[in-house]
Amino acid sequence: MENKIKQLRKGVFELIILGVLHNESHYGYSLVKEIIGDIPFSITEGTIYPILSRLSREGLINYEWVESKQGPPRKYYHLTQDGRVTFQELKKEFDNLVGLVKGVTAKSKKETKKVEKKIIMARTDGVMKKNP
Numbered sequence: 001m002e003n004k005i006k007q008l009r010k011g012v013f014e015l016i017i018l019g020v021l022h023n024e025s026h027y028g029y030s031l032v033k034e035i036i037g038d039i040p041f042s043i044t045e046g047t048i049y050p051i052l053s054r055l056s057r058e059g060l061i062n063y064e065w066v067e068s069k070q071g072p073p074r075k076y077y078h079l080t081q082d083g084r085v086t087f088q089e090l091k092k093e094f095d096n097l098v099g100l101v102k103g104v105t106a107k108s109k110k111e112t113k114k115v116e117k118k119i120i121m122a123r124t125d126g127v128m129k130k131n132p
Contacts, residue, residue, distance in 0.1 A: 017055065
C-alpha cells in the first residue's frame with residue numbers, strides 16, 4: 001500500500017509544484033514551505049529536487065541564481081510558457097479525476113444508505129424479516 005501512496009503523491013506533487021510556481025518564483029526550501037504551509041505533512045527538499053530537475057529537463061520550468069543575504073546564492077525556479085500551458089491542462093485533468101472519485105464515493109454512499117434503509121424497513125417489532 002505504501003508504494004501506491006508514494007506513486008500517487010509523486011504525480012500530485014508535480015502538479016502542486018507547477019501550481020505554486022504558476023504564482024511566483026521559489027527556491028527549493030521556500031517551495032516546500034509554500035506547499036505544506038501549516039499543515040502537518042511530511043515533504044522534504046529531497047522529494048522536491050528530483051521533480052524540479054525533471055520539470056527543468058522537460059522545459060516546463062527554468063531557474064536563475066539569485067544572491068542571498070543569508071548565505072550562498074539560491075536557485076529560483078519559475079514556469080516557462082510551456083509550463084503554464086501544462087499546468088492548466090494537468091489541473092483540468094486532475095479536477096476531472098477528483099470529480100470522478102467524488103462521484104463514485106457519493107454513489108457508494110447512496111447505495112449504502114439504500115441498503116440501510118431496506119434493512120430498517122424490513123424490521124418489524126425488532127425482528128428481522130427476510131428481504132424478498
